[in-house]
Amino acid sequence: MNQNRLSKIQDQLKQKGLKAMALVPGPNMLYVSGMHTHLSERPIVMLIPAEGEAGIVIPTLEAPKAKAAGIPENLIFNWGDDEGYMGAFQAACQTFGLAGSTIAVEKLYMRMLEWDMLEEFSAGIKRKYADPILNQLRLTKDEEEIGHLRKAIEIAENAMHALLPKIEIGMTEKQIAGMLSQLMTQGGSEGNPFGPIVSSGPNAASPHAVPTDRPIQDGELMIIDWGAIIHDYQSDITRTFAVGNVSDDLKAKYNIVKAANEAGIRVVSPDSDCSAVDEAARQVIDDSGYGEYFIHRTGHGLGLEIHEEPSMITGNRAKLVEGMTFTIEPGIYIPDEVGIRIEDDILVTANGYLVLTSFPKKLIEIQ
Numbered sequence: 001m002n003q004n005r006l007s008k009i010q011d012q013l014k015q016k017g018l019k020a021m022a023l024v025p026g027p028n029m030l031y032v033s034g035m036h037t038h039l040s041e042r043p044i045v046m047l048i049p050a051e052g053e054a055g056i057v058i059p060t061l062e063a064p065k066a067k068a069a070g071i072p073e074n075l076i077f078n079w080g081d082d083e084g085y086m087g088a089f090q091a092a093c094q095t096f097g098l099a100g101s102t103i104a105v106e107k108l109y110m111r112m113l114e115w116d117m118l119e120e121f122s123a124g125i126k127r128k129y130a131d132p133i134l135n136q137l138r139l140t141k142d143e144e145e146i147g148h149l150r151k152a153i154e155i156a157e158n159a160m161h162a163l164l165p166k167i168e169i170g171m172t173e174k175q176i177a178g179m180l181s182q183l184m185t186q187g188g189s190e191g192n193p194f195g196p197i198v199s200s201g202p203n204a205a206s207p208h209a210v211p212t213d214r215p216i217q218d219g220e221l222m223i224i225d226w227g228a229i230i231h232d233y234q235s236d237i238t239r240t241f242a243v244g245n246v247s248d249d250l251k252a253k254y255n256i257v258k259a260a261n262e263a264g265i266r267v268v269s270p271d272s273d274c275s276a277v278d279e280a281a282r283q284v285i286d287d288s289g290y291g292e293y294f295i296h297r298t299g300h301g302l303g304l305e306i307h308e309e310p311s312m313i314t315g316n317r318a319k320l321v322e323g324m325t326f327t328i329e330p331g332i333y334i335p336d337e338v339g340i341r342i343e344d345d346i347l348v349t350a351n352g353y354l355v356l357t358s359f360p361k362k363l364i365e366i367q
Contacts, residue, residue: 001054024044037096077092097149101125103127173199193227243367257285302325310326
């Protein structure tokens with residue numbers, strides 16, 4: 001258990017008059033406990049009281065992870081498949097005195113399965129969302145977290161440098177994505193935050209395209225969006241490449257997106273806010289006449305999740321804070337024609353920003 005993070009959660013619970021916080025497997029439980037578990041038909045719920053030590057309802061086959069995390073044995077409510085989980089939930093709810101209380105739960109992760117069990121054995125229990133507490137806690141990264149992000153970026157970029165000489169015109173999007181995944185694994189990545197996006201020509205007009213059997217062709221642009229994972233922290237990078245010789249028109253569109261990316265980066269500082277980043281990048285594309293084709297926010301937070309707070313979108317006046325990490329990734333997507341995106345990973349510093357990604361942003365040609 002990360003005692004520092006646990007204490008901060010408990011301080012917030014006390015301030016908000018909440019009895020406890022209930023976490024299910026996912027990034028928040030990992031952030032607090034370091035435990036690698038996953039949502040399945042076997043429910044797991046960690047209970048963090050406003051005061052005292054945390055406990056957990058967990059299958060017996062996973063219980064050693066809870067012990068290794070430092071949860072006291074008397075607060076590990078383990079259960080086996082033969083007996084089922086109801087008894088463990090009953091014991092946990094009684095031990096933590098949840099009846100008649102209000103607890104914090106995760107909006108995006110708490111399922112009816114776990115909530116029904118908490119409600120079954122805690123008469124009159126009520127819930128509020130834990131997300132404001134957790135999002136604020138995870139919003140800024142410490143030196144160790146930033147180090148993990150840097151390494152995840154390094155592995156991803158090294159893999160791309162190794163990939164480019166191997167790409168040939170006529171290869172399929174799937175082939176290129178598979179090669180990239182293999183190179184990242186060989187480079188030390190713990191996995192893929194998402195399946196690498198390789199989309200070419202008209203396919204690239206969909207920001208979240210899935211690689212297909214379509215061969216890449218001379219004269220078109222190709223988007224590659226990829227990332228690596230180190231100690232659970234995830235990088236997220238996008239570059240757009242020229243396949244063979246592309247037209248001056250496509251080069252001009254590429255340069256518009258590149259300018260938008262750089263404009264968004266330039267406004268990053270603790271004196272700025274999330275909206276300003278989006279506005280700066282969007283203005284460049286609007287002024288170039290392609291505003292209707294920039295169809296998503298400029299960026300998102302990055303850490304244990306590939307998408308987390310903060311959100312770089314117009315209207316979000318949340319201040320940028322030293323230690324925030326997020327992407328800046330403007331794009332132009334013209335249906336049935338072309339897609340272009342350039343994405344960097346950014347760290348807010350005391351006086352401005354640091355671009356953590358270093359992969360070149362000049363238009364690289366694949367021959």
